[in-house]
Amino acid sequence: MRRVLALTYSQTGQLTDILDSVLTPLRDNDEIELDIVQIEPEQPFPFPWPFVKFFRIFPETVAMQPIALKPITPKYAEYDLVILSYQVWFLSPSLPISSFLQSEQGQELISNTPVVTLIGCRGMWLMAQEKVKQLLKQANAKLVDNIALIDECGSAFSFLATPLWMFTGRKKPYSWVPKAGVSEKEIKDASRFGQAIKQRLLADSTKIDSPMLAGLSAVKINEKLIASERVGNHSFSIWSKLLRKLGPQQSKRRVIGLSVYVTFLLTLILTVVPITALIKKLIAPLTAKKIAKQKSYYAQPSGE
């Protein structure tokens, strides 16, 4: 019997749907026992998000400052495979997930265990995955595969469409906005990953220690976003430190600092992202080798 633990947290239900599709082939199999565990913060985050609250959690999210979670009761202490699904918040794993990965119970559950990460986000997940890799390493877990599904409307439009979804609770609040979220087809097609995982689980009873999803397009690296993510992540760390120094989340000083930050962020999105993408395109022939290396690094372990 193979034991699989699937961990999830989702505000809109999108990540639950993605995970559900991946898990479909693993269900109703006498040789596989599936345990699905919801990670929930003690104080739930709102959805739709009030504008200020959305940005208020930015400093703690980037710093991965753990929040209190509701206790979870997995069936077993050890599993043959853990599927960790998560969404990205501010180029970092969402707070419930980073908190879980730093909790004693979370670390014990994944220690010495192969882990497949499953991301559902707007489209910028590279830096978040770097942070998750670090947390997995600290917990002595082994990352064997990574799947990333991103919003269908493309990286430029999603800068508008996804926040509007977060603020209104609707994927297409206005007729002139493209629909936010991962496409239904992509979600449905994600069952191919479950199929490959099932094959490997049932092939023999040895420990899973290498990728199962090679050649299945588990991730697609948008090379135009690599530099933006790196620059963005660096500036996010500085702002996160600065804003936390100004005072606790509700303090007046923090709110003022946050307004400056939001203006900075919008400027960053409107300038740095398109400018770095343009510069990258112009110098592409000179940097082709370096970019190919970066793409292959971020695509690991499953590959594009």
Ligand SMILES: Cc1cc2nc3c(=O)[nH]c(=O)nc-3n(C[C@H](O)[C@H](O)[C@H](O)COP(=O)(O)O)c2cc1C
């Ligand atoms: C506070 C917040 C920050 C977000 N930041 C990012 C981000 O940096 N990169 C990204 O690709 N998506 C970002 N998203 C979108 C989420 O990753 C995800 O697509 C969306 O919240 C739906 O996830 P759900 O399954 O929890 O409903 C953010 C969402 C929230 C709520």
